[in-house]
Amino acid sequence: MTLRRRDFIGASAGALALAGCESSPTIDGGFTGIDVARGHAWRDGAGRGAAPAETRRTRVVIAGGGVAGLAAARALRLAGIEDFVLLELEDGAGGNARGGRVHGIACPLGAHYLPVPGDHAHEVQDLLEELGLRRRVAGRWEYDERHLCHSPQERLFFRGEWQDGLLPLHGVGADTLAQYQRFARRVDALQREAHFTIPAFRAPLTPTVLALDAEPFATWLDREGLSDPQLRWYLDYCCRDDYGAGTAHVSAWAGIHYFASRHGFHPPGDDSGDGEREAVLTWPEGNGWLTQRLAAPLGDRLRAGHVVLRVADVRHGVEVDAWDAATRRVVRWEAERCIVALPAFIAARVVEGPPAFLRQAAAHLQYAPWLVANMHLRGPLQDRPGAAPSWDNVVYGTRGLGYVDARHQTLDPTPRATVLSWYRPLGPSGFDGATAAEGRRRLLDAPWSAWRDELLAELSVPHPDLRELATRIDITRYGHAMAIPTPGLLSQIGLQRPSSGRGQLSNQEQIVRSHGRLQFAHADWAGYSIFEEAFTRGHLAGSVA
Template structure:
């Protein structure tokens, strides 16, 4: 029996014993589904009959549809541009989209994105936000970040060969041939960084012929062409793709696979001087993940006597760009009625498929993008523990903890950022990217919460045989269309959108702002993949452009 097969069989046996023996009938593990309601989103396709006539009508200068990161950034930019007569409509009961956080047993934890890499100079708008929030400041001529928000050490560890090891890159007992492949991949990434520009956000660069060529093939195919077939290296690169893009190297483009490294800090082979430097924290995180940022972006939109310009529980049914205004019909979940909103301009911060479904006379390029784009499903599980887990030998407990060979993405520890060193209750947040297959979304709708508990925990009963001993609750959050996946052809399509370089007969580039008539579109989908820098910058750029258009019509 091969080692991997043995580990798989051992894990399956441990899971069976764990579920049968540790979940005692006298004290069962409480749990269930939490978070976004699929029923609301599916109303658009499951209620083909006509909606009732609007019961009320409201008018604003600027309307933002969607309260995710892009929508919140658009509202912030509008307010900065002097537009206070605005409203943000969000389908869920809580803003934030894939960046929401929550509390479990009084402990903050994420239900989606859980960190923000320290932004580079191309993400100027994100840098400004962090400065505004007190997370970034200049000292002695250099920028420093709040140490309480920077991920505390140790940051990452990998469970392999029966013990924990520092870092997520498999680097134990490497053969000379394997190490040579690691070094070759590092050299290829460095070469890409030198020859071609890779930026976050993507709209800050033109696209080179080399990048467009990489966009025509999968990352796995490109790696095969380079002779990079070491099992440890390939597992790690696949893990990185699933972590940032929701799908593995067999699905994402070679450009996306290289962009993951080339747009940030490169790739460091084990034993290099750069590897030691890379171990220093370059990630901002909080117990509730990026929900910390959501709370601060949403705070100025809440709390007025009218309920604030943020309206939750609003499902967008129809968008029509009329002669004198944009008319938007929405379903008010609480009041069970249709509202009509009229605005001088509307920022559509909705996912591409939703935007195309609800817009009347949707332009051809919007419909074409809907047909091309693939979205990954995700599942997130939060495990509340009354006390920390016992640990296997090796590296100390870290913020991010992953089992080698796992199809999941590991777990993060919500207590890691605490300043109090005394052990205590915590929440472990487990992640799994399910890819783009329709069957995965079908399972999200039909499988019980215990199915997802078992899927997320099964690889961790060997490193943590006491996993259920102090477990109190397991909460499951499902994301059916969590993020666009940058499959081959994504860059070429984006460059042909209105405002893109290829569309204007210039060097290929991705448009920073998509606008037509009184409508602007702002969502990370328009970058082809979902990360904070892309969503925030798209929302900011759209909001700033709308504020500039409205400024001449606003009273002095």
């Protein structure tokens, strides 16, 4: 990606201002949210091979308590199956969609929003109805205004001032505007030609889809002559935001899917956007609002702090061995079946005799590392000129994705303390040429203060008083946050379709990867990670009779 010099000067000014000066000793902080040591102990074989101290029986075991595992638990309950356990490595359920608090203020630790789902995501629509977020009023579906993102939703700090929306507009030339128009027309044409749905498996794998899947998005854009720096920055930002990696690393299918599966791409002057489809649901604690409600009915069937070590399909059922962090013992669960709601690279290690499709997925999937920093401010920030403070606030040309304000949804207008959540993907991008593995190493090795300084350097540009107002920064690290939809995922390993053509399969069987008494459900099986993909797959796995 090429950044024009004058665009970059604004972004780097804060970094220069901080260079050479020691970071403020008044900002406390550290790492939180993920028990890296527990995950690594599992990776290094702790507890494996130990004889179980106890054997228990249940009808179904769910391994992994992220969105997919929680959706599977809900589906079992809907089917009248109450005899199950859900084993989760961390001390609470929710996976990448958990919430936390800094100085008593709720904030997201990971996922923070859910776009209003379209009709292809009817399982998610049903959940939202059950939670009272969606209801029929005079024959039309309406969402609860309190949970829809309040206006103003997004702004961009570009060329020294804030502008509405994230597409760079301030002072851009006619060539840039023409390229915005051209990209919009291409998205529109592809949307009609190929169909893009969420969840993605509900659209057919047509030759157009497979051709898009075969090459990097950046290569496709180059061939289309879409080279404008502002357009390319914006598209790279979108890919890093949804996939954790830049346009050179995700497939053209993923790049187009981002727009075509939802609201399209609307250049300035195009008012054809469907406001309802562009709306998003959000909460101070992010999607933790949803996962807490999914976990609440489980009671002691949710076994947090239980690390799954082994899943085996044996003669008369399944055996699942889990290490209980509290008692430091291995417990064996015997069950009729197991829903493996774990990332594919972990599932491939715990499932005994992993099936070929699992080995293949684990070998091909690349994961983007991520970091989320929640920064407590004791008062409201000063602002640069332009658009008003929004929910999502992005600074052009920076490595981070900007910040969301945890108090944006509050109905109390009094200026007071808040928490800003700063998102920083570490997957491959045009910024420093680092691979995902190098990003992961940096994530693990760098002290928390290095991330504090990077955050302050980026966000001090639009907010010069940030250092004085910040009191604490809590950082959550995700080594393998999400699968990157790299070129070839759909065609080469057929993530979204069964690998064999075993006669007529029902819709459910086609989507849920099964192996004997094991069903696999996780966003990884979509090749990219969003709530709707994780939830639908978990729901379908839980609904298998």
